[in-house]
Amino acid sequence: MPVVSNQVQYSLLDRRPENGMLAYARKQGIRLATFGVVAGGLLSDTWLEKPAPSREQLSTVSQRMYFSPLNRWSGGDWGLFQKLLRTLRGLADKHGNTSVANVASAWVLRQLGAHGGWVILGVRDTKHLAEHTALLGVELDDEDEAAIRAVLAEGHPPRGCIWSHERGLA
DSSP: OOOOEEEEEOOSSOOGGGGTHHHHHHHHTOEEEEEOTTGGGTSSGGGTTOOOOOGGGOOSHHHHHHHHHHHHHHTTOHHHHHHHHHHHHHHHHHTTSOOHHHHHHHHHHHHHGGGOEEEOOOOSSGGGHHHHHHGGGOOOOHHHHHHHHHHHTTSOOOOSOTTTTTTTOO
């Protein structure tokens, strides 16, 4: 039976699929179902211009889980994370005053490209339904990509395969 999809964690903070999985999926015609695209809400307007949280201030299991990839990428530099959020906020304003979370999601969709795939958005309630619907109108361009990649390059590149950290290998 042919593999047609693979579910992987992929976000601006955890780009491990770029270490081979994206290229392999494209070559094999496998679509990626991506989760964690807004890092449990860390990649959102909520955290913009806020001080670094203590573990107790991370209100969900998801936020506590995705705080590790944030720290791996930023080297624990909350200022660098704020720079990323400010960049995303600027792009959100450029694209019709959408949200930081929508720009982060649109970035993942852009990486999946014409070969396809989708984002899995964690929805606890209907509070973000209108925002999620607005994602459909956000299409990043090459200039947006370059602005985001410039900030990402200031952090640590992704290491290991898509499950290396969870297996204790990286």
